[in-house]
Amino acid sequence: MNGTEYVRQDRSGPARVVPLLGWLRHYDRRTLRHDLIAGVTVAVMLVPQSMAYAALAGMPPVTGLYASVVPLLVYALLGSSGSLAVGPVAITALMTGTALAPLAQGDPARYAALAGLLALLVGAIQVLMGVLRLGALVNFMSHSVLSGFTSAAAIVIAGSQVKDLLGLDAGRAETFPEIIASLWRSATTVHGLTVLVSLASVAGLLLLRRYLPKLPGALLVVAGVTVVSAGFALGTQGVRILTEVPGGLPAPAVPALGGSDMTALLPAAVAIALVAYMEGIAVAKSLAARSRQQISPNQELLAVGSANIAAGLFQAFPVAGGFSRSAVNFSAGARTPLASVVTALMVALTAVFLTPAFHHLPKAVLAAIVVVAVLGLVDRRSAVTAWRTRRSDGLTLAVTFVVTLLFGVEPGLAAGVAFGLAMFLWRSARPHLAELGRVPGTQMYRNVARYTGLVTDSRVAIVRVDGPLYFANAQFLEDRLLSLAEQRPELTALVLDASAISDTDADGAHALAELRQRLAALGVALHLATVRGPVRDLLGRAGVWQTMHGDGQVHADLTAALAATGAGHPNSSRR
């Protein structure tokens, strides 16, 4: 039951396609015992959470149970992680509700069909990404974007639950200003007894988590409050309860909806597919590192995508690998997907036999579970770290946070990714330049702006360019180096230290050729030193390398380049 204990995963033969077979090759009784304990532990946590997240997604609570049976079995068959716990999670539930509410026009049957279609789309996108090996796409969401997004989404989620906690007659609201306005308008409809139930639930959840963390807090609160609610008939006194919860498991069916719905859901499906995969892969990787297992990102996309397709076929809504449940699963000993099979069977038993027990469960309890679960997601420390490490990272986080809060989850995610990429591109369009001098008595060269006592020569400038030389910065570099040469009438040679030029393109090659000609017109020879292989290849294809090589202007390192310019000896000075 600790991190050093691990189960070998065999990925040869048929296990390449169905990893579960690989796990079973080395399965033993001890592993089974761990998986049984972990599976039951997660199920006890998952039953109340999945119902709460279903409500957050705007779905009947029982569909949360549906989302926690077949999708888990499918993931167990195909997933490459031994500890990931798949099921409904808070953020994708919020995104699901946001996407569906405007399309469903208040019709619950249409809402459910749209949810299924959305899950199918999410699954199809994930499977497609896995087949095309596009898992790396999610890397364009930086930690800063994810952190700002998650914090804002957690606040929106918590805010959206306030109406249920207070028993208000308020409609669904998607953004923070809408939520505040909606709560303000309906503030007079606050229902005292519901507030009491909410306070008791929140207090129970927090106290149990704090003082008895080993106990299944959510389940105990659900059970306790349900007993009280049934005993005092709270449902007849204005407290909203679940009333009839249908029992049994759903039969598979393809949601019957048209192409226009599919088009309307597509942007949300892409966003959910990325976020759901991102949440799962992050936790799966960190757990796999601790148990020395291997995660295959593209296999994970196939597995979680198939789980979502199953969710779509079994009247559920999009699922993902959940962060907190996976951590519980891991620390309870889960090392193979058999744990998820145990969880799925437990949830199935609940759905078949125990739904009547939820009749008297107040909705406010589910809201309390959601609020307590997501408040831990607000991450102030990451914001401070990002801002301190790099202003642009902090700004990206802030932009994502504010846009998500004010305009919703998808605009927030899109704005964050776009802003982060724009900052990166803008920075790469104006790369750092360092003028170098020689460390006396050595062949090492350092930035004259950072070190003192370096040997320089007024006739030879040594400049290092830090970054790829490509279309967006080629003109900038040409202008900068040319104006440097123009400002120094004594200059006879400019040595470009290309060691940090990692890449180039046709525009970069063209700019180098032009720079060489324009410097020559000023009587300055351009030399290149330490050109990296890929850059050299491209300069060769553009014809620039041959010309410069023919003129003895390309060199293996700075020492050779300076020898060619004849610098560093007669006129050299220290600064």
Added chain:
Amino acid sequence: MNGTEYVRQDRSGPARVVPLLGWLRHYDRRTLRHDLIAGVTVAVMLVPQSMAYAALAGMPPVTGLYASVVPLLVYALLGSSGSLAVGPVAITALMTGTALAPLAQGDPARYAALAGLLALLVGAIQVLMGVLRLGALVNFMSHSVLSGFTSAAAIVIAGSQVKDLLGLDAGRAETFPEIIASLWRSATTVHGLTVLVSLASVAGLLLLRRYLPKLPGALLVVAGVTVVSAGFALGTQGVRILTEVPGGLPAPAVPALGGSDMTALLPAAVAIALVAYMEGIAVAKSLAARSRQQISPNQELLAVGSANIAAGLFQAFPVAGGFSRSAVNFSAGARTPLASVVTALMVALTAVFLTPAFHHLPKAVLAAIVVVAVLGLVDRRSAVTAWRTRRSDGLTLAVTFVVTLLFGVEPGLAAGVAFGLAMFLWRSARPHLAELGRVPGTQMYRNVARYTGLVTDSRVAIVRVDGPLYFANAQFLEDRLLSLAEQRPELTALVLDASAISDTDADGAHALAELRQRLAALGVALHLATVRGPVRDLLGRAGVWQTMHGDGQVHADLTAALAATGAGHPNSSRR
């Protein structure tokens, strides 16, 4: 009259704001003679071209003259180039027509007002970019994008003139498929006499350009065909002629249009502002290099932006610095903006006194001028060079070309820029890695995949990462380096040559810290060598540098790093 002769430009005092004052400080009679000759030469070229481009923009031909008076004077006052010839140019004329036609609903008065508003918007955007010093934004349009865009636009422009060349009754068409379809539908309305006029005009233009390049071909063809048209009364025989051309110059007026028109024109205005600036700055820079003058990109934005505002106020349409006219201006001796003042005065005299002479000018002649002018813009050589230099550059060019041809100029430009950036980002998300070995008998290290006979040590891997380490590739690098360590059980140290890591961010620092821990779990120590200053600073703010420095894991160069790992001596082998 040659490139080495140059006029000093003084940019101190009030000349910082109005560069013309700086030119005049060093003005002499010789310069005046050159500017007079150049100004007249350009005017003779500009009068027929500006009328032809006005027709291309869907405006009355006389507005081409309007666009060539006040905007030129404004540019002469503010421009930093001594040779740029501003006025109507083919590509922005096409973009103007494309933007206005759907909004004007066939009402010529509304069309003219929209054209003025568009010029005002273009000017305002350019002035704003100049004030905010955003001239570098145009660098995101690579040569490949511009080349593909220009070639496709030239084909669309030439295609759009075919109906006038053949005298067809065809409507305006914006994309290549539309043009073909429109010509096909109206093919039966071809007018024989108009075809004859067109053939004569095209032949005249091409023959004069080929055999008498010093003569003003367009003007001669216009004069000759007009005389024939008047003598034989071609206008009464079905050849479309300009008929009444209003004389005089327009009074300034603000186009009276609402905010909704402004919103509708904004995307086109942004595209035209960028393209117009790009065309001008490119030619201005290349000419300035030859006359040893200095171009200030942000001053150019202010100048051409002000010229466009003047165009908007004087009933014209967007203008730009033209490529071919500027080259003519330069080779005729223009070295100061006084040449443009001369041109503007000549065009003004034409507008006031000579418009009755254009009564009998056939529209087909203007179409012939446009076609002959733009066919030289189709650039096959750039396409071949781009494809050969770098596949992604060739693809970018092809995407821009095809989208421009099939969907129009703005989608083409947007698709090209987006595709080019996506290729750059995708490449930077999977940076090149090189495993290094030591060149025997030296302290130089080279890529083992490119060189043979290098000294390596199976216990110490040296890996160079070529590219910035940032959010989009941090995970990729961590995974790649970790799997390298996992595949080599003998490994005790991994030395990361950071000399080509030009930049990093919070995610990069986090990935390094995580990689270090995960390698340590495998018994492999991570060492960094040759970390560039900006990267070191950031790792310091993230706290990674201090930890690694404390453990003796950061080194000035590879030699020091290898000494710290104890590698390269006992067990080393050649490969």
